[in-house]
Amino acid sequence: MLIALITGLATGALYASAALVYNVMFSTSKVLSVTTGHISMLGGVFGAWFMSTLGWPAPIALLGSIAVGAVFGLLTDFIAIRRVLARSDEHLWLLSTLALATMVQQGAGLWWGTEPKPFPRLIPQDFTAGLGDQKYWLPIVVAILLAVALELFYRRTLYGKLFVAMSEDAFAARARGIPTDRIRAMSYVIAGAMGGLAGFAAGQLTFAYFALGLTLTLNGFIALAVGGLGSNVGALVGGAALGILSSVATYYVGGEYHQTISVGLLMLVLLLKPAGLFGSQTVRPV
Amino acid sequence: MKMLLAVRNARLFAFALAVCATTAFAESPIRIGWLSSLTGALSSAAIAENQGVQFAVDEINAAGGINGRQLELITRDTGGEPTKAVNFAKQLAFVDKVDIIIGPVNSGESLATVPIVAKAGIPNLIIGSIDELTDAQKYPLAFRAINTNTQWIEGANEYALKVLKKRKVAIIGDTSGYGTASAKSAQALLEKAGVKPVYSVLVDPNKTDLTDELTKAKAAGADVLMPWSAATGLLARLLNTRGDMGWDVTIVGHPALMAPPVKPLLNKREYWRDAFAAGYLSTTYDAKGKLPPRTQALMEKIRPKLGKGGEIDFMFWWVALGYDTVKIVEHAVRTAGSTDPAAIRKALEGTREFPGVYATYSWSPQNRNGFPDHNIVVNVAGSFKDGSYAAAPTK
Numbered sequence: 001m002l003i004a005l006i007t008g009l010a011t012g013a014l015y016a017s018a019a020l021v022y023n024v025m026f027s028t029s030k031v032l033s034v035t036t037g038h039i040s041m042l043g044g045v046f047g048a049w050f051m052s053t054l055g056w057p058a059p060i061a062l063l064g065s066i067a068v069g070a071v072f073g074l075l076t077d078f079i080a081i082r083r084v085l086a087r088s089d090e091h092l093w094l095l096s097t098l099a100l101a102t103m104v105q106q107g108a109g110l111w112w113g114t115e116p117k118p119f120p121r122l123i124p125q126d127f128t129a130g131l132g133d134q135k136y137w138l139p140i141v142v143a144i145l146l147a148v149a150l151e152l153f154y155r156r157t158l159y160g161k162l163f164v165a166m167s168e169d170a171f172a173a174r175a176r177g178i179p180t181d182r183i184r185a186m187s188y189v190i191a192g193a194m195g196g197l198a199g200f201a202a203g204q205l206t207f208a209y210f211a212l213g214l215t216l217t218l219n220g221f222i223a224l225a226v227g228g229l230g231s232n233v234g235a236l237v238g239g240a241a242l243g244i245l246s247s248v249a250t251y252y253v254g255g256e257y258h259q260t261i262s263v264g265l266l267m268l269v270l271l272l273k274p275a276g277l278f279g280s281q282t283v284r285p286v
Numbered sequence: 287m288k289m290l291l292a293v294r295n296a297r298l299f300a301f302a303l304a305v306c307a308t309t310a311f312a313e314s315p316i317r318i319g320w321l322s323s324l325t326g327a328l329s330s331a332a333i334a335e336n337q338g339v340q341f342a343v344d345e346i347n348a349a350g351g352i353n354g355r356q357l358e359l360i361t362r363d364t365g366g367e368p369t370k371a372v373n374f375a376k377q378l379a380f381v382d383k384v385d386i387i388i389g390p391v392n393s394g395e396s397l398a399t400v401p402i403v404a405k406a407g408i409p410n411l412i413i414g415s416i417d418e419l420t421d422a423q424k425y426p427l428a429f430r431a432i433n434t435n436t437q438w439i440e441g442a443n444e445y446a447l448k449v450l451k452k453r454k455v456a457i458i459g460d461t462s463g464y465g466t467a468s469a470k471s472a473q474a475l476l477e478k479a480g481v482k483p484v485y486s487v488l489v490d491p492n493k494t495d496l497t498d499e500l501t502k503a504k505a506a507g508a509d510v511l512m513p514w515s516a517a518t519g520l521l522a523r524l525l526n527t528r529g530d531m532g533w534d535v536t537i538v539g540h541p542a543l544m545a546p547p548v549k550p551l552l553n554k555r556e557y558w559r560d561a562f563a564a565g566y567l568s569t570t571y572d573a574k575g576k577l578p579p580r581t582q583a584l585m586e587k588i589r590p591k592l593g594k595g596g597e598i599d600f601m602f603w604w605v606a607l608g609y610d611t612v613k614i615v616e617h618a619v620r621t622a623g624s625t626d627p628a629a630i631r632k633a634l635e636g637t638r639e640f641p642g643v644y645a646t647y648s649w650s651p652q653n654r655n656g657f658p659d660h661n662i663v664v665n666v667a668g669s670f671k672d673g674s675y676a677a678a679p680t681k
Contacts, residue, residue, distance in 0.1 A: 116519035
C-alpha cells in the first residue's frame, strides 16, 4: 500500500508540474494550451537523447532539456497564440494549440521512434533502492521547487508583478505601458523551461516516450481544475490528489477504472466547488 | 463486292478491337491495397511488414508479374487509427477499385475495416490476431495469414503448464482493448485446462510502476506470471519490478516480451532471465543454430535491401509475414486464373500446405485461419539474434 502512495505521489507530482506550467501560461494569455504536456515530453525525449546519443553529462543535458522546453514555449506563443489572440476573442487557441501539439507529437514519433526508450540514471544508485529510488522523489522535489520558485518570482520580482498585473487585467496593464506581448512571450519561455525541467526529472519514471504529451496535458488540466486555476498551491494539491487517488484506486479496484476515477474526481470537484479547492471566484461586474 | 469488302473491314476492325482489349486486359496491373500503420504508436511492426510486402511486390514484378500482369501496390498509412483505416478501406474499395486488400496490421483497425471490405466484395488478407476477425459466413472473402490470439495464448499456456509444470498462474493484462480481450481469453483457456489463476489484473499500459501488482501476485502464491500486453514499456517495467524485488518467478507471455525495444529499458540485462514468450517456428534457431531454410533464404535475399548491411535488429517474422501476404496473393491469382473475387475465394479455400516463409498455410471452406498451431513455439525472451530467437528449453 505504501508503494501505491509513493508511486501515486510521484506521478501526481508530474501532473502538478504540468498544472504549474498551465498556470504560468494562463496568467498572461488566458489560454490553456494543449501543448503543455508535450513540453514535458520533449524535456524527457531530448534529455535521453542528449545523454544516451550525444553523451552529454547529466547537468548539461538538464540545461539542454530546459532550453528545448523554453524554445518550444516561445514557439507555442509565436505560432499558436499570438496571432490567434490578436484576431479573435473566441477560443480558437484550443484548435491552434491542439494542431501544434499534434504536429510536435507526430514529429517526435517520426524522429525518436514510437517505442518508449530508456532514460539514463541521473544519480548513481542501485535499482533495488525501493521507495528511495530517485525515479520517485526527483519529480516530487522538482514540483515543489517549481511551486516555491514561482511564488518567489511572483512576490519578489518586478517581472513577477507584471505577470500578476497582466493576470488581473491585461488591458489595464497595456494601458499603463506594460509591453504585454513581450511579457506573454516571456511567460511562455518560463513555462516551457519549467515543463522541460519536469519532463527531464520524471524521465526515469515515464521513459522517453513520444506519446506522453497528451496524457500529461489531460491529467495536468485535471490537477489544475481540482486545485483551482491560478493557484500554485492548488496545482500541487490537485496533482498529488489525482496521482494518489488514481494509484490507490488502481490498487483496490484495478487499472481498468483508472481513467474513470480521474475524470470522476474532476466532475466531483467541479460540481461541489467549481473554482477548484484553492481557486478564487471571479466576480463579473454587471 | 463493295458490300463484301465493307463487311470484311468491319470484321477486321472488330477483331483488332478485341485483340487490343484482350492485350489491355492482360497488361492491366493487379491492384493491391495495403493498409498499414506506418506512423503512429503502432508503427514498429508495420514498418517491418512493409519491407516484406514491398520486397515481394518488386520480386514478382521483376519476374514478369502474375500471368503477365504487374502488381501495383497502393499503400495507405492508417497511423494506427481505426477511423483513418475505415476511410482508407473505403477509398481503396470504391475509388481505387483494388483487386485485393492486405491489412490493416492491427486488430483494432481490422475490427472496423473487415465488415466494410467484406461488404464491398473484395478479398481481404487479414493480419490482425483477434479471433473475431474471421468468419466464413459473415466475411467469406476474408482469409487470415497471421496466427490467432488464441494460438499465442494456447502456446504459452501449454509451455507454462505442461513443460514448466506451473499451476499457480498470475495473469497481467493491460487496459487497452487488445490487452483486456487477451487477458480474458487467457483466463478462460487456463480454466478450460483446469487451472484457475491465483491472481488476475489489468494495468494501464503507461503505468509507471508494477510493484503493487507483483506484490499481490507474490502474496497470492503465483509461480508463473503471464503478461498479455503488446506494450513494450509495460513489459519492461514488469521485468524491472520482478528484478528489483529479487523475485525469481518465471514469466511466460506475449511475444512483445522479447521485442528488441524491451532490452534498453531493462535496469539490468539479467532481468530478462527466466522469461519466455510465444514465437514462431520460422524464426527460431534449431539445436545447430540454424533457421528453417525458407527463412534463411528470404533473410539473405532481403538483407541488402534493409539498408543496414549488418545484423537484423528487429523481429524478422514481421518481414516474413509481409512477404507471405503478397506471395499468397500471387498463389491465389495464379490458381484462380484471374482476380475475380469468387475465383480467388475458391482458390484460397482449396489451399493446403502452401509453403510460406512465416508459416505453412491451409484454408478450407469452413476455416479462414490459415496459420497452423504447430508453427507456434515458445522462445527464450532474451535470446534475440539477427531477427530470430532460441527455442525455450523443453525439459
